[in-house]
Amino acid sequence: MSRAPRGDAPGGGRYGEDVFRPEAAGEGERIDYxxxxxxxxxxxxxxxxxxxxxxxxxxxGAGTGTVARRLxxxxxxxxxxxxxxxxxxxSERPVPGLDVREADATAPDFAPGRFRLxxxxxxxxxxxxxxxxxRAWAELVEPGGVLVLSDAVxxxxxxxxxxxxxxxxxxxxxxxxxxxxxxxxxxxxYPDLLRGAGLAPVAAxxxxxxxxxxxxxxxxxxxxxxxxxxxxxxxxxxxxxxxDAAILYLHSxxxxxxxxxMVTAWGRRPEGREAAG
Numbered sequence: 001m002s003r004a005p006r007g008d009a010p011g012g013g014r015y016g017e018d019v020f021r022p023e024a025a026g027e028g029e030r031i032d033y034x035x036x037x038x039x040x041x042x043x044x045x046x047x048x049x050x051x052x053x054x055x056x057x058x059x060x061g062a063g064t065g066t067v068a069r070r071l072x073x074x075x076x077x078x079x080x081x082x083x084x085x086x087x088x089x090x091s092e093r094p095v096p097g098l099d100v101r102e103a104d105a106t107a108p109d110f111a112p113g114r115f116r117l118x119x120x121x122x123x124x125x126x127x128x129x130x131x132x133x134x135r136a137w138a139e140l141v142e143p144g145g146v147l148v149l150s151d152a153v154x155x156x157x158x159x160x161x162x163x164x165x166x167x168x169x170x171x172x173x174x175x176x177x178x179x180x181x182x183x184x185x186x187x188x189x190y191p192d193l194l195r196g197a198g199l200a201p202v203a204a205x206x207x208x209x210x211x212x213x214x215x216x217x218x219x220x221x222x223x224x225x226x227x228x229x230x231x232x233x234x235x236x237x238x239x240x241x242x243x244d245a246a247i248l249y250l251h252s253x254x255x256x257x258x259x260x261x262m263v264t265a266w267g268r269r270p271e272g273r274e275a276a277g
Contacts, residue, residue: 019180019228022086028064030223031089034122035066036216037209038262042121042150043070045205045264049146051075055116058140060105061123064089065098071117072097081112106133114142121150121262126182131193138197141269147199150264151187153206165211165257168225168246171238175231190265199267208261211250217259218250 020027046067051057055077059068062082071077072095079097082090083105090100103110105120106127118140124130134149141147154173156166176182194202209217225232225243232238249255 019176019231020224021227022088024227026223027227028089030220030227031063032066033216033220033223035064037220038121038150038207039066039070041207041262042067042119042264043074045266046071046117046119046148047075049117049148049266051077051117054078056113057081057117057119058083058112058115060118060120060137062090062100065093065100067119067121068098069093069095077117081115083112105137108136110136112140114145115140116142116145117148118145119148122152124149125151125184125187126180128181130186131196134193135197138194138199138267138269141199143269143271146266146268147194147197148264148266149190149194150262151190152184152260153187153263154184155208155258155261160258161256163255163257164242164246164249165255168232168238168243169221169260171232171235171242172225172228174235174237175228175233178235179231184260187263190263191267194265194267197267199269202265202267204263204265206261206263209259211255211257211259213251213253213255218255221259222247222250 051071053076057071057077057080059080059082062068062084065082068080068082071080079099081099081101083101083103084090085102085104087100087102106129118137120137124133127133138147156169160166173184191202191204211218225247229243232243233240
């Protein structure tokens with residue numbers, strides 16, 4: 001699970017400082033629960049897009065580095081530049097070919113070179129100036145290379161059954177939007193935004209991991225709710241009892257809900273011409 005680069009949020013907070021603090025006990029484990037839920041899907045897609053020997057890759061918001069390491073160890077890519085605003089988790093497990101850099105990947109002067117693969121998972125949805133950042137990352141893709149973006153999509157529509165999970169998940173999205181600027185409502189527009197950045201062809205898919213007791217995704221959401229509890233309570237949509245009930249619900253056989261989906265969208269930089277600025 002990626003950690004977002006530094007960036008001012010509309011609500012005034014910064015990702016990782018106001019809610020998901022990297023120095024907080026258990027934060028690395030929380031990120032790894034997400035990785036256990038999504039890494040196999042991510043790696044399968046990246047390898048299907050061609051990631052392999054000879055590829056130089058950029059992993060933005062690399063978190064604990066699970067994707068970067070698997071690209072090196074399983075896909076056999078040449079190198080991975082893993083960038084994050086806080087690299088404490090990345091520095092713990094160095095491997096050959098992994099270059100760790102503490103940097104703001106949203107800064108106008110972020111220019112680490114060109115890559116065959118630029119990948120960011122659960123990063124862009126937390127950031128302001130999303131379209132500008134997406135276009136900037138597209139410029140880092142070499143001709144023939146690919147930009148791959150994965151972010152969450154909320155499945156708690158008005159038609160979703162009323163469950164403890166649904167109630168708290170809606171409060172979480174609102175609380176994160178108010179505090180650190182997270183906005184998943186525009187994630188389905190990624191394919192169009194990738195095409196607008198000069199990439200073609202583009203495509204997308206969605207994966208929804210099952211919510212079953214003790215699963216990595218259930219443990220990830222329980223930990224995420226604990227860390228974002230204050231932001232959720234501030235919305236007025238839930239109270240402590242509702243959050244506690246939702247955590248118990250996640251770990252029970254009564255759970256009957258859809259987790260948030262992960263939309264993965266990708267676009268390839270055409271050979272022989274520059275992507276649109």
